[in-house]
Amino acid sequence: MNKTILCIGAGYVGGPTMAVIADRCPDYKVIVVDVNVKRIAGWNSEKLPIFEPGLDEVVKRARGRNLFFSTDIVGGIKEADIIFVSVNTPTKTFGAGAGKAADLQYWEKTARDIIEHAESDKIVIEKSTLPVRTAAAMHRILASNSKKLHFEVVSNPEFMAEGTAIEDLQNPDRVLIGGMETPEGQKAINTVVDIYRHWVAPEKIKTTNLWSSELSKLAANAMLAQRVSSVNSLSALCEQTDANILEVSAAMGMDSRIGGKFLKAGVGFGGSCFKKDILNLVYLCEYYGLPEVAAYWEGVVKINDYQQRRFVNNMIRRMFNTISGKRIAVLGFAFKADTGDTRESPAINICKMLLEERACLAIHDPQALDNAKMDLDGVDGVIEYVDDPYEAVRGAHAIALLTDWKCFKELDYQKIYELMEKPAFIFDGRNLLDHAGLYEIGFNVYPLGQKAMSHLN
Numbered sequence: 095m096n097k098t099i100l101c102i103g104a105g106y107v108g109g110p111t112m113a114v115i116a117d118r119c120p121d122y123k124v125i126v127v128d129v130n131v132k133r134i135a136g137w138n139s140e141k142l143p144i145f146e147p148g149l150d151e152v153v154k155r156a157r158g159r160n161l162f163f164s165t166d167i168v169g170g171i172k173e174a175d176i177i178f179v180s181v182n183t184p185t186k187t188f189g190a191g192a193g194k195a196a197d198l199q200y201w202e203k204t205a206r207d208i209i210e211h212a213e214s215d216k217i218v219i220e221k222s223t224l225p226v227r228t229a230a231a232m233h234r235i236l237a238s239n240s241k242k243l244h245f246e247v248v249s250n251p252e253f254m255a256e257g258t259a260i261e262d263l264q265n266p267d268r269v270l271i272g273g274m275e276t277p278e279g280q281k282a283i284n285t286v287v288d289i290y291r292h293w294v295a296p297e298k299i300k301t302t303n304l305w306s307s308e309l310s311k312l313a314a315n316a317m318l319a320q321r322v323s324s325v326n327s328l329s330a331l332c333e334q335t336d337a338n339i340l341e342v343s344a345a346m347g348m349d350s351r352i353g354g355k356f357l358k359a360g361v362g363f364g365g366s367c368f369k370k371d372i373l374n375l376v377y378l379c380e381y382y383g384l385p386e387v388a389a390y391w392e393g394v395v396k397i398n399d400y401q402q403r404r405f406v407n408n409m410i411r412r413m414f415n416t417i418s419g420k421r422i423a424v425l426g427f428a429f430k431a432d433t434g435d436t437r438e439s440p441a442i443n444i445c446k447m448l449l450e451e452r453a454c455l456a457i458h459d460p461q462a463l464d465n466a467k468m469d470l471d472g473v474d475g476v477i478e479y480v481d482d483p484y485e486a487v488r489g490a491h492a493i494a495l496l497t498d499w500k501c502f503k504e505l506d507y508q509k510i511y512e513l514m515e516k517p518a519f520i521f522d523g524r525n526l527l528d529h530a531g532l533y534e535i536g537f538n539v540y541p542l543g544q545k546a547m548s549h550l551n
């Protein structure tokens with residue numbers, strides 16, 4: 095084997111990223127470790143702990159050959175030359191910066207594990223998303239070792255999206271690698287470039303200074319989320335003016351300077367990162383004395399909350415100002431299609447708001463029901479978790495479609511209409527369905543940012 099790579103953190107990023115590296119670099123040994131014994135057992139089993147299209151095949155090709163999942167963190171640190179750190183960096187819930195700043199306790203713990211157990215020099219790579227200038231603190235902690243070992247910190251943020259992780263990792267738009275502007279820093283950058291050069295074209299590998307790399311990750315997520323909030327804010331105006339958000343998005347997107355991607359109106363962005371990364375950016379701006387910049391980015395999160403509230407208020411208003419005691423079929427709980435992940439899913443807030451209004455929920459999702467149960471555990475109200483979409487809609491007054499699963503397009507809506515209470519309402523929070531067809535069947539249809547199609551007035 096050429097070199098041994100260790101990845102600390104076997105989550106949504108560590109697992110798939112290392113599986114692709116091992117698959118594409120058969121000359122490297124790749125070890126992925128985690129403190130979570132159950133997660134590691136999952137990675138070593140037939141049923142992987144996360145659902146990602148194409149992941150099973152990649153893991154099966156490399157596992158046991160040059161890809162290993164283990165709980166032996168100490169052994170991994172001793173053996174590896176290159177250490178990726180891909181632990182979680184959630185929003186801090188306590189103390190200074192609570193609710194905004196990144197909680198770096200897991201990150202710092204790995205740094206201390208590395209100092210304690212390393213027996214040789216290492217390159218330590220920030221794979222987690224971190225506040226700009228974290229590497230400075232990391233350098234200081236690692237340099238405090240009494241063993242005279244040299245640790246070089248490199249930033250290599252991950253841009254994959256869930257649901258398309260394998261495709262994104264195999265064909266990335268870019269790979270970003272930032273390092274210190276010293277000979278050791280440049281050497282470490284080149285070591286990381288060598289890994290990606292196994293399958294990524296040189297022009298797609300961008301090397302920068304450490305701080306640009308750290309900040310580019312936060313900036314890219316903030317810009318993406320900003321597009322979603324921008325289009326969602328316009329969807330509210332469309333509903334007031336009979337403009338159609340699909341037409342507005344298409345017209346904007348045809349401008350090559352704007353581009354057509356990430357302009358889909360919906361119930362708001364979810365996922366583990368957008369909100370936490372923007373709040374982290376807001377915190378950093380406040381910390382560095384830039385309150386106007388902080389307020390600008392905070393607006394992106396505020397519009398996201400507003401869009402979810404707006405969706406629920408519209409449901410209540412359309413359903414004769416009360417949903418108390420009414421059965422509502424919630425189609426989709428994952429934060430987006432093709433994943434079972436529900437972290438920060440708009441469905442969580444929307445379901446809580448519906449339950450506060452005393453609606454009775456029947457939640458269906460092809461992949462996310464187990465997570466939905468955990469997310470709503472302890473929340474007051476009537477909630478059923480239903481594997482069969484036709485059972486979820488039986489006797490329902492309304493459908494709230496919250497995730498853009500393709501399979502929801504293929505349901506038999508004539509049958510669904512017959513199973514539901516009348517008048518039957520559909521609130522399409524993702525503009526996924528054939529609204530004219532549904533209206534013809536007899537539904538009262540409420541898309542987002544488009545004219546309502548109602549038989550009631």
Ligand code: NAD
Nearest residue numbers: 103104105106107128129130181182183200203222223252
């Ligand atoms: P995750 O929670 O799925 O996984 C993190 C893992 O790290 C967990 O399994 C946890 O047990 C483990 N861990 C925590 N402390 C540890 C320690 N001291 N030693 C060993 N293991 C430890 O998180 P994730 O979604 O994989 O995200 C990881 C990082 O990558 C975050 O900073 C996130 O912002 C970033 N990121 C995530 C995505 C995504 O799509 N989820 C994409 C790009 C970047």
Ligand code: UGA
Nearest residue numbers: 252253254255256322356357358360363364365367429430
């Ligand atoms: C996002 C980024 O796309 C990745 O580049 C980044 O690596 C990752 O965050 C991260 O740092 O965690 P992800 O959250 O997995 O990836 O999924 P996205 O496809 O970005 O979708 C995020 C949310 O925005 C979803 O809830 C999605 O439904 C919503 N969205 C997206 C819209 O409402 N409209 C759109 O046009 C696009």
